[in-house]
Amino acid sequence: MKRCSILFVLVAATASLGCKRATPTNGDAGTSRASEATREQVLRGIGECTASEVASFATKAATFGQKANAAATVPSDATRKEAQDAWVAAIDQWERLEVMQFGPAATKAHPGGQDLRGSIYAWPLTSRCLIEQQIVSKAYEGATFSTALSSSRGLGAAEYLLFYAAPDNACSAGATINADGMWNALGATEIAARRLAYAGAVATDIAAVGTKLNTAWDPAQGNFVNELVKSVRGGSIYKTDQTAFNSVSDALFYVEADVKDTKVAHPLGILNCTTPTCPEGVESPYAKRSLTHIVNNLAGFRKLFFGCNDGNGQAFDDLLDAIGASSINTSVKVALEQAEAALASITSPDLETAIAQQNDKVRAVHTALKKLADVLKTEFVTVLDLELPQRVEGDND
Amino acid sequence: MIERLRRALEKQVDASGVAVFRMAFGVLVVVSVIRFFAYGWIDELYTKPKFFFTFWGMSHVTPLGGRGMHTVFAAIGLLALMVAIGAFYRIAIVLLFALFTYVQLVDVTNYLNHYYLVSLLAFLLCFTPANAKWSVDAWISPERARQQLPAFYTYLLRFQITVVYFYAGLAKANVDWLLHAQPLNIWLNARTNTPIIGSLFALPHAAYVMSWGGFLFDTTIPFFMLQRWSRPYAYAVIVIFHVFTQVLFPIGMFPSIMATSALIFFEPDWPRRLLAYVGIKVDEAKAASQAAPINRIALSLVLLYCAIQIGFPLRHRIYGGDVSWHEQGMRFSWKVMTREKNGSVTYNVTDPETGRTWEVLPRKYLTDRQLRDFSTQPDMILQLGHHVGEEHSRRLGRKVRVTVDALVSLNGRPAALLIDPNVNLLDIRDGMGLARWILPSPRNAPPHFVPVS
Structure with a gap:
């Protein structure tokens, strides 16, 4: 009995120590709240x-x-x-x-x-x-x-x-x-x-x-x-607020599957293309607005992630700030700005011409978009515990 | 010592505990099968995927196609029902073990610890005369019915459940879990608006309390269940714990299987006493004639089984490093709910003749469900890499080079490379040896996040 008591005290003390040590500053994300x-x-x-x-x-x-x-x-x-x-x-x-x-x-x-x-x-x-x-x-x-x-x-x-x-x-x-x-x-x-x-x-x-x-x-x-x-609070078509966040975050992944892969990587010839490039696969072959479409996709992403009204509206960045994961906001912002800058540096009138004449710049767009997608698929979904919608049972192993 | 052990194992005890265990086991498998049919998981898991990940050394195990897999599941359901009622029990349990294990081996992404446990329990039941009582077999052939069984069978089942709980606890004895409360901190933060209990998760130390609680629960509960004085309280804790985890996490049948399996820790005559307590009188357990002693070979095999069950989950120690990162020794080790891990995987295929490199995305081959499990597990990344390489080599008529860009975030840490991006995956063979192509885990501590309601 005495041994049990000693063990209990040790366990409780260690737990308490763990709490005190871990809470103030931890890891790269830090725990300071930049948002309430x-x-x-x-x-x-x-x-x-x-x-x-x-x-x-x-x-x-x-x-x-x-x-x-x-x-x-x-x-x-x-x-x-x-x-x-x-x-x-x-x-x-x-x-x-x-x-x-x-x-x-x-x-x-x-x-x-x-x-x-x-x-x-x-x-x-x-x-x-x-x-x-x-x-x-x-x-x-x-x-x-x-x-x-x-x-x-x-x-x-x-x-x-x-x-x-x-x-x-x-x-x-x-x-x-x-x-x-x-x-x-x-x-x-x-x-x-x-x-x-x-x-x-x-x-x-x-x-x-x-x-x-x-x-x-x-x-x-x-x-x-x-x-x-x-x-x-309940009573929504979303069973929980986490389901609602999942639904919105699923939408964010448009920048990966549709923008990075289908709109950029495929015409660029690095995905699902058997010839050196596949310019016929651009999104807007008649109005020649494929580049503008990507710019607008990223503008939409910016609004959804950083908020409307030039980022002043509440959005994912505020939630990440609030939980102390501001470093993810920084990673997303850097990758997004790199993609936007790479797009702005393209002087060709359309994506087809850019692929032929400014291939390195289109590749830079792809590289930045991949960085953005990688952050979303790894750190972002991890810290917010976001799940794929089709998830069936598991025991996390 | 050996003689004392043998006497303890051969001691005759009431067969009703094992009989109820058999019934509960059968019913739980039936319920599992019904869920597979009801939720469309047979198609989702066995028909829809275009690529299946095989376990090391099990590449010959392949799915049987839509109709075949539906038939297999129907058969599992029927066999489980036969086990539950004890009809043609011996045949039923052997076939149930074979078929259930087969479906678990079809695709690695389907691996779940609790299904592994079901396979092991089915295996143990193959050697257990669990139909001795309260079964159709005993009703049809009363001469084969037995009121008592050697305690050995109960002990073996208890041992198996103890191993599961204890190792599940041991898996939590790491810095992330105990000192940083990860991944529970992440999981609870996403559930701060859960009705009634959600507000508790927003308390600053909730994740620490639950991490330590979970660790202490898993490592100690089987031992409290083994003590007569603490058993009722311990079982109440088990039920509360599993109800709690069932409410919070999408872990399917796991809580039901564990809570039901833990009944084996009660005295072997507990069902009879329970029935008597509610006023139902059943036949008394008569002293059985002396059972045949356990022979040396059987005892040796049992000890070998126990040694494997104790040793195998510890194999990750041989590899060193963080098993949650490199995953070598992760499966079949009862590492349940120990990590939050997400990855992003892109293969780069290079034609050495032209120097042209292109990307191949895993989602071309995998379902969303497979993708999530695959993207953090090196052996699966290697396996699909081989498939991609072989496919492109065939198409081009020459051997290509396949490298992978695999980024993984573990327990909220910034993403890091999981696999050496310069290694040609086609030069690597999967095996039990130390995988040097897997990069070391990040050394930084996981972040701790502030709960937000």
Whole structure:
């Protein structure tokens, strides 16, 4: 009994010593709090930031709908240019939102997901041949067009329809529209007119989905921000606040799989490319805005990670500061700034040209993005204990 | 000494404790199988993956395809049910052990300590006449029914459970766990809003208290369960502990398996006494005729099994370094919930003829679930590296070079390289020897994070 008492005292003393030693300063991350943010405040900040970005997109999508339909009604170089400019404004805003694919924009497998992103921008699932088949069939005039394959709708389809002027098509010679001579029978003028008419239908659809998305986020209507906030106390579609954080962090990984790998590494020839480079794999082959899209993706990432209003809004950086993991913020900031600087240093007009003429600079973008992705996949998910959504049971071994 | 041990092992005890253990074991496996079907895990784990990681020396174990694996799981469920009711028990438990172990060997990323425990318990039950009582077998053939069994069977099962708890505790006897409260500090910080108990996790020393509590619980609980005076209290602590971990962490059947298995520590006649206590009278355990003595070979095999169970989990000591980092000796060692680790892995494939280097991403081959386990475990990174190398060598018609950029963060430390990025993985063969291609673990202490509600 006496031995047990001595053992207990020793154990308790060691534990107490461990506490005292470990708490004040520890490791690289340190424990000093640079922020007093709470998890609820951070989720609210992220939600409000996303809601404001969605509202901005809805406005731009509505304008695009008007301009594209005006061009379809009165085809001219001027109306076409106005539609193109409206498309640019809409896609620029949407590229910021690409990094915010949680909640209503996400697929139905995610909490609150309504699969709205697919109807707005299905990239990389854009099928030029399918669009051209529908130009021939005028399927875009049908009542069910809004439920047609997303690879023939959305901003990706609109890019082709508004920016591609040549009268050829991408379907094989054996495809019906070529084998039966239907495409050639249309003639260049009719093809141009139908492309504009198709663009009008696509833009109308995008505007409607943009409104639906905005309705879901709007504090006066769907108020999805509240779902994020409620996750802290219960009664939300997110079972816990940790689930909500998981959902948002999953969206952040867009910069890895989509930006680093698909938008940069693949065209650069270092991923899934059997030839030295694969410039045909760029995101925006017709409007030549692939570089700008990446810039906007990173701008969206910056907002989601560091907060809206030039970083003054509450976001992940505040949570990391609050727990004493500011070093991760620094790592993310450094990698992000390196990627942004590398992008800014590219003087070529588009990514295809940059890959050919400024290959080292595009590689620098990739290197910086990899650094960013590595921090996210290692330290970031570790300190916040973020999990993959598909996680099944485990015992952490 | 040996003679005393032999007498203790041969002592006849009530068979009802072992019988209930058999029933509970069977039911738990049935429930596990139902969960696999209900949650779609058979497809997720055995059909969806395009690449399967094999255990060292077990590369011949492959999945049977969708229909085959569904059939195997259905068979496991049926066999477990037969074990639970004690019908054709001997055949059922041997087949259950074989099939359950097979499904665990199909892919390393599916490895879980509690499934390993199920395999071991099934193995031990293969040699245990757990159908001697309260079984269909005993009902059909009363002449084979027995009211008593040698204590040896109960002791062996107790030994196995003791090993699990004790080594799970020993695995926590490290600087990260005891002095820095990691990874519990990370895990609890993510759960500060858990209803009722969450606010406790926001207390400054919560992680330390729980780390020490967990360590002391695991290392001592089997010994408290072995003492008659402390057993009821210890079991109450076991139940509370496992309910608590079940609520907090996604650890599936582990708490149920451990809490149920711990019943074996009670006196062998506990089910009979419990039934009597609630007013159900069952047949009295009559003194059995003298059981056949345990022969020397059987005793030697049992001692060998025990020696393996004691020695094998300690093999990481031979490798030195931090087992949570290099993972050599991590599996089959009861290192349960001892680390939070995440990694980022990119392979670089070089064609030596052209000098061209390109990236290959693991997600091309792995599911998200596999990816997370794989990205921190060197042997799996090596295994997929070989597959990538062989695939690209075949395609090009010449041998390529494969290096890997593997960054890992352990218990919140800044990410560090896990594997030497200059080593051609195709030049390395996996084995039991010290893996010099794995870089040393970071020497800095893990950070400690402030809880935020």
